[in-house]
Amino acid sequence: xxxxxxxxxNTSSCQSRLYTLPCFHNILRSFSLWSMKKVPxxxxxxxxxxxxxxxxxxxxxxLRLPSQVATVKYLQKKFKTLDLxxxxxxxxxxxxxxxxxYFENNEHYCRLTKRMMSLVEEEESVKEMQESAYVERLVxxxxxxxxxxxxxxKLNELKRNFGFPDEYIIRILPKYPDMFRLVNYSGRKxxxxxxxxxxxxxxxxxxxxxxxxxxxxEPCFSCCLPSTWVKSWEKFKEFNATPYxxxxxxxxxxxxxxxxxxxxxxxxxxxxxxxxxxxxxxxVKLGHFKREFSxxxxxxxxxxxxxxxxxxxxxYQIYTVLLRESYNGSELIEKDPLVVVKDKFGELMQEGxxxxxxxxxxxxxxxxxxxxxxxxxxxxxxxxxxxxxxxDVIGDKLGGLFDPEERKRFYKVLFDDVAS
Numbered sequence: 425x426x427x428x429x430x431x432x433x434n435t436s437s438c439q440s441r442l443y444t445l446p447c448f449h450n451i452l453r454s455f456s457l458w459s460m461k462k463v464p465x466x467x468x469x470x471x472x473x474x475x476x477x478x479x480x481x482x483x484x485x486x487l488r489l490p491s492q493v494a495t496v497k498y499l500q501k502k503f504k505t506l507d508l509x510x511x512x513x514x515x516x517x518x519x520x521x522x523x524x525x526y527f528e529n530n531e532h533y534c535r536l537t538k539r540m541m542s543l544v545e546e547e548e549s550v551k552e553m554q555e556s557a558y559v560e561r562l563v564x565x566x567x568x569x570x571x572x573x574x575x576x577x578k579l580n581e582l583k584r585n586f587g588f589p590d591e592y593i594i595r596i597l598p599k600y601p602d603m604f605r606l607v608n609y610s611g612r613k614x615x616x617x618x619x620x621x622x623x624x625x626x627x628x629x630x631x632x633x634x635x636x637x638x639x640x641x642e643p644c645f646s647c648c649l650p651s652t653w654v655k656s657w658e659k660f661k662e663f664n665a666t667p668y669x670x671x672x673x674x675x676x677x678x679x680x681x682x683x684x685x686x687x688x689x690x691x692x693x694x695x696x697x698x699x700x701x702x703x704x705x706x707x708v709k710l711g712h713f714k715r716e717f718s719x720x721x722x723x724x725x726x727x728x729x730x731x732x733x734x735x736x737x738x739x740y741q742i743y744t745v746l747l748r749e750s751y752n753g754s755e756l757i758e759k760d761p762l763v764v765v766k767d768k769f770g771e772l773m774q775e776g777x778x779x780x781x782x783x784x785x786x787x788x789x790x791x792x793x794x795x796x797x798x799x800x801x802x803x804x805x806x807x808x809x810x811x812x813x814x815x816d817v818i819g820d821k822l823g824g825l826f827d828p829e830e831r832k833r834f835y836k837v838l839f840d841d842v843a844s
Contacts, residue, residue: 465753483522483536483544550765555596575615577614581709585700603622628672663730696717703750706743
């Protein structure tokens with residue numbers, strides 16, 4: 425008892441000294457900057473469209489080859505760049521609806537299935553039809569930026585967020601010399617920029633302003649919070665009471681650190697997210713454009729001040745900001761045609777994984793039967809298990825079937841936003 429009392433006294437003393445240290449309060453403050461009440465539906469939305477990233481990268485690797493056929497040995501080498509462990513052949517065999525593995529000339533080969541190739545063709549067709557939309561998005565990005573220029577290397581980090589094709593520099597820019605030009609004022613390769621040739625006033629209309637025009641109201645932000653968030657609602661109404669400032673307005677007329685500048689910054693982030701496919705973006709990558717879009721140093725702090733407009737998550741230790749008004753539960757309200765195609769890819773991938781798991785389950789049962797290890801189960805128990813399994817698949821179309829060890833490796837590279 426004496427020992428316990430001494431321990432408690434010492435612990436209490438250490439805690440009191442810890443709380444008096446300035447650095448401890450700084451640590452607490454830094455953690456609180458990222459704190460936001462989690463919404464399960466939005467957390468699900470953040471992960472769902474990324475679960476196919478690795479397979480999408482494998483698909484692109486195969487398509488880049490002249491014959492569009494890769495040896496499994498070649499894929500194995502590429503696995504290291506994807507930071508995947510294990511054997512490549514085991515991975516691709518788990519997705520029989522996406523990848524076809526065959527043995528020829530004493531070597532395993534991998535190619536895309538007919539259904540997968542059909543989706544690839546559909547995606548290319550959508551990209552061709554959506555070219556005018558890509559041009560419009562790029563113009564809007566340049567119009568929001570300072571000096572109407574954006575660094576090519578920085579923009580490449582976010583090209584998939586906006587749906588731009590990999591070769592958009594070659595595929596789009598030369599067709600529109602009256603809108604874009606490539607410039608390099610410093611002479612360094614890393615300083616290559618896309619510059620807007622002429623201002624397009626008809627495109628200088630934000631998503632907020634376009635929505636207000638349809639409704640015949642003054643432009644203002646929407647708040648997507650439960651009525652029980654009383655304090656947050658009060659702060660939002662106070663913020664929304666001041667006039668809306670267009671993200672396309674020149675920042676030179678706004679004072680740095682002013683309320684007007686904050687309003688404009690929120691408008692910029694809102695517009696940037698509105699232009700993305702999934703209405704979300706990595707905060708780290710968004711921060712790379714602080715100078716171009718006149719964003720504050722502590723952008724995360726500003727975003728967390730407006731929980732009614734933005735949802736900030738650190739799912740899988742990747743800080744992401746999502747536009748609340750664009751989602752109904754975990755589903756996008758309006759889906760870009762390219763998102764629809766990518767969802768089909770995710771469903772195809774999941775279908776193949778389910779087929780693989782079912783086949784291996786039956787094989788394992790057969791092995792147990794041969795060894796005489798099969799436990800006696802009633803038909804009712806088996807029916808219940810099947811029903812639960814089906815509910816799992818329906819409840820989570822793009823996940824839930826990975827074994828725990830595979831999931832650890834999968835998520836390690838899955839959420840780097842490489843192909844989001």
